[in-house]
Amino acid sequence: MTESIHHSGESFGSRQLVGSIIAIITAIVLVIGLFWTQKGPEAKLEELPPLKVVLIEVDRQDLDPKESLIGRLQPTKTAQLKFEVQGRVKQRIVEPGTFVEAGQALLLLDNEDLQDQFTQAESQYQIEQAGNLRDQRMLKLAKDNLALQQAEVQRYEQLNNDSLISASQLDAARQQRISLDSQVSELQYKVTTAKSRRSLKNSERDVAQRNLKRATLIAPFTGYVNEVNAQVGDFVTATEVIATVVDTRSLDLHLDVRGEVAAALVLGQDISVLVGAKFIQGELIALQPDPNAFTNTHALRIRLPGENIQSGMLASANLPLAQQLDVITVPVSSVTTNAGENHVYVIQDGHLKRVSVEISQRVGSEYIVSAGLKAGEKIVARDVSGLADGQQVVVYR
Numbered sequence: 001m002t003e004s005i006h007h008s009g010e011s012f013g014s015r016q017l018v019g020s021i022i023a024i025i026t027a028i029v030l031v032i033g034l035f036w037t038q039k040g041p042e043a044k045l046e047e048l049p050p051l052k053v054v055l056i057e058v059d060r061q062d063l064d065p066k067e068s069l070i071g072r073l074q075p076t077k078t079a080q081l082k083f084e085v086q087g088r089v090k091q092r093i094v095e096p097g098t099f100v101e102a103g104q105a106l107l108l109l110d111n112e113d114l115q116d117q118f119t120q121a122e123s124q125y126q127i128e129q130a131g132n133l134r135d136q137r138m139l140k141l142a143k144d145n146l147a148l149q150q151a152e153v154q155r156y157e158q159l160n161n162d163s164l165i166s167a168s169q170l171d172a173a174r175q176q177r178i179s180l181d182s183q184v185s186e187l188q189y190k191v192t193t194a195k196s197r198r199s200l201k202n203s204e205r206d207v208a209q210r211n212l213k214r215a216t217l218i219a220p221f222t223g224y225v226n227e228v229n230a231q232v233g234d235f236v237t238a239t240e241v242i243a244t245v246v247d248t249r250s251l252d253l254h255l256d257v258r259g260e261v262a263a264a265l266v267l268g269q270d271i272s273v274l275v276g277a278k279f280i281q282g283e284l285i286a287l288q289p290d291p292n293a294f295t296n297t298h299a300l301r302i303r304l305p306g307e308n309i310q311s312g313m314l315a316s317a318n319l320p321l322a323q324q325l326d327v328i329t330v331p332v333s334s335v336t337t338n339a340g341e342n343h344v345y346v347i348q349d350g351h352l353k354r355v356s357v358e359i360s361q362r363v364g365s366e367y368i369v370s371a372g373l374k375a376g377e378k379i380v381a382r383d384v385s386g387l388a389d390g391q392q393v394v395v396y397r
Contacts, residue, residue, distance in 0.1 A: 008149055009145060011248065014108070015251065023195070025041070026146060032262065036283035048303065048361050049186070050090070050336065050350070050377050050392045050393050050394045051391065051392070051394070052393070052394055052395070052396040053134045053345075053347075053352075053380045053381075053383070053387075053393045053394070053395060053396060054102055054170045054380065054381045054382060054383075054395075054396050055347070055378045055380060055381060055395055056109050056330075056334065056378065056379060056380075056381035057376065057377070057378050058328055058329075058330060058373050058376065058377045058378070058379060059328070059329075059373055059375055059376075060324070060326050060328055060375045061326075061327065061328065061329060062117050062324065062326060062327075063323065063324040063325075063329070063363055063368070064323055065318070065320075065322075065323075065324060065361075065363035066318045066319060066320055066321060067258075067261045067318075067319040067320040068091070068255065068317070068318055069255050069317055069318075069319065070257045070314060070317075071150055071253050071314075071315060071391050072252065072253075072254075072303070072312060072313070072314055072315070073251040073252070073253055073275070073309065073310070073311055073313050073314075073315050074252050074310050074311060074312075074322070075246035075247055075248045075251065075252070075255060076247050076248075076251065076252050076303065077221055077223060077245075077246065077247035077250075078226075078245075078246050078247075078252050079220050079221070079243065079244065079245045079246075080241045080244050081106070081217055081220070081241065081242055081243045081245065082238060082239065082240060082241055082242060082340075083214060083215070083217055083236055083237075083238055083240075083242060084211075084238055084382055085107060085109070085114065085211050085214045085215060086213040086235070086236060086237045086238055087111070087113075087114075087215060087235070087236065087237060088233065088235050088236075088347060089107060089108070089109060089110075089230050089231065089232050089233060089235075089236060090108045090110040090111075090233070091107065091108040091233065092107050092228065092230070092231065092232050093105055093106055093107060093108070094107075094225045094228065095224065095225065095228060096227060096228060097224060097227055097228060098225045099223075099224055100219040100222065100223065100224070100225060100245065101219065101222050102219055102220065102221045102222050103218055103219065104218060104219045105216050105217070105218055105246055106218060106219060106243050106245075107216075107217040107228070107243065108215065108216050108217075108241060109215040109216075109236070110215075111215035114208070114211050114215055115212060116210045117208045117209070117211065117212075117317055118205070118208035118212045119382065120163045121201070121204045121205040121206075121207075121208040121209075121348045122209075123203055124196070124201050124204070124205075125201040125204070125205045128194065128197055128198045128201045129184045129198060129201075131194060132191065132194040132195070135187055135190045135191045135194055136191055138187050138378050139184065139187040139188060139190075139191050141182055142180060142183045142184045142187050145180050146177065146180040146181055146183075146184050149173070149180050150177060151155070151325075152173055152176075152177075153170075153173045153174055153177050156169060156170045156174075157170060157171045158288065160241075160275070161237045167247065175184060178214045186214075188312075189365060192213055192266065195233065204266070204347035217224060217243060218244060219245050220245065221245070221247055222247065222249075223245050223248065223249070224246055224247075224248060225243060225244070225245055225248050226244040226245065226246045227241075227244040228242070228243050228380060229241060229242055230242050230243075235354060236352070246311070248306050248310070249306045249310050250303055250304060250305055250306045251300050251303070251304050251306050251309060251311055252285075252301045252302065252303050252304075253273060253282065253301065253302040253303075253304065253315050254299065254301055254316060255299070255301075255302070255317060255319075256292070256295060256297035256298065256299055256300075256317055257297060257298050257300060257319065258297060258298075259296070259297075260292075260296075260321065260322070260361075261299065261319055261321060262287060262288075262289075262298035262300070263322070264319075264320060264321045265284060265287055265300070265319065265320075266284070266287075267284055267285070267286075267287055267336065268283060268284065268285075269283070269284045270282070270283060270284075271284055271302050271317055271318070271319065272284070272317070273302060273304060273315050273316065273317045273318075274315065274316040274317075274318070275304070275309050275313055275314075275315045276309075276313070278308075279378075280294070280304050280309070280340065282302040282303055282304040282317070283302065283303050284300060284301075284302055285301050285302070286299075286300060286301040286304045288298045288300065293352060296302055298302075303316055319364075320345045320369045324361070324363070324368060327368045327369075327373060328368070328369045328373055328374075329366040329368055329369065330344060330357075330366065330367050330369055330373070330379060331366055331367075331369065331381055331382065332362065332365050332367055333365075333381065333382040333383070333384070334379055334381050334382060334384060334386070335357070335359070335367055335384070336384045336385055341356055342356070342357050343355060343357065343365075343375065344357055344372075344378060344379045344384070345380040345381075345384055345387055346377060346378065346379055347378070347380075347393060347395070348391055350386055350393065351390050351391060351392050351393065352380070352388065352389060352390060352393055353389065353390075354389040355372055355379075356372055357372030357373055358370045358371040359367050380393075
């Protein structure tokens with residue numbers, strides 16, 4: 001019993017010692033923490049130097065503005081050619097790049113069936129024509145006989161009145177006249193109906209002849225073959241594009257322009273066009289008066305001589321706009337836009353002042369200002385997007 005109490009005392013003492021050690025360590029940690037987190041000396045804020053800006057003086061001037069638009073040069077004529085009859089390709093005469101004259105053959109179809117159809121139609125027409133000519137000759141002869149018989153009847157009637165011939169002879173003459181009259185009517189009907197049949201046969205012959213000619217694909221105008229899409233032996237139909245011919249002896253620049261640009265242009269006007277590094281004088285040959293309903297732009301074409309330039313090249317046209325006289329202009333770089341309003345900055349007592357301006361038009365790298373500025377005022381010329389009203393600035397010299 002005494003030994004047990006002794007052991008319990010020792011255990012209690014050990015726990016007290018561990019607790020004391022933990023408390024000491026905790027205190028040390030707190031002291032160290034307070035030392036490291038104590039507030040240091042306050043940092044002093046240095047004032048930023050005033051921003052340097054570049055000024056420009058607003059002035060009035062006369063402008064001859066131009067609109068520069070880029071497009072791609074295209075052939076003046078392009079034709080996608082199809083056979084108007086179906087058949088098998090018998091001969092491929094040209095290849096892409098071949099120069100052809102208007103009416104020159106490009107490809108041929110096997111035309112034996114078409115030739116047979118034309119020969120049969122021609123034969124039927126000739127038969128109908130020969131029969132019609134025979135009927136016309138017979139009709140003329142019948143009319144002549146009828147006229148003679150009419151005269152004979154009149155003579156017999158006079159003789160009968162004089163009692164020189166019998167009534168039976170007069171009746172026979174009259175019966176012959178009736179027979180000839182019936183013959184004329186019959187032949188007249190045959191000639192009339194034959195005319196319609198001959199017209200039909202002639203139409204069938206013409207169709208067969210045209211189909212025979214359609215077995216040859218020909219160039220519709222002078223130019224270059226751009227594509228040939230059929231080989232010898234291919235069976236082609238009337239829906240397939242077999243060849244493409246282009247005329248690149250001159251080239252067209254197609255552009256779409258705003259209404260104010262279109263209003264300043266006239267047909268036949270000379271337009272300067274930059275192709276590569278060379279300026280070429282072109283002619284305005286087409287200008288759409290009513291704009292496209294979806295884009296509200298006017299389509300135009302400028303024609304250029306095709307020497308030393310190629311279809312597909314990029315070209316930039318300088319389109320003259322209406323002249324602007326005695327207008328105030330500012331650089332585009334001097335204007336900032338906020339909530340749909342345009343502003344420039346002027347300097348008063350070393351600080352910026354934001355001024356609202358109204359802009360009527362952009363001309364190249366400048367805006368035409370219609371209100372808000374006067375000639376002689378100085379504004380910040382560039383780098384205005386980061387500026388603020390009232391900001392302190394100095395003029396860069």
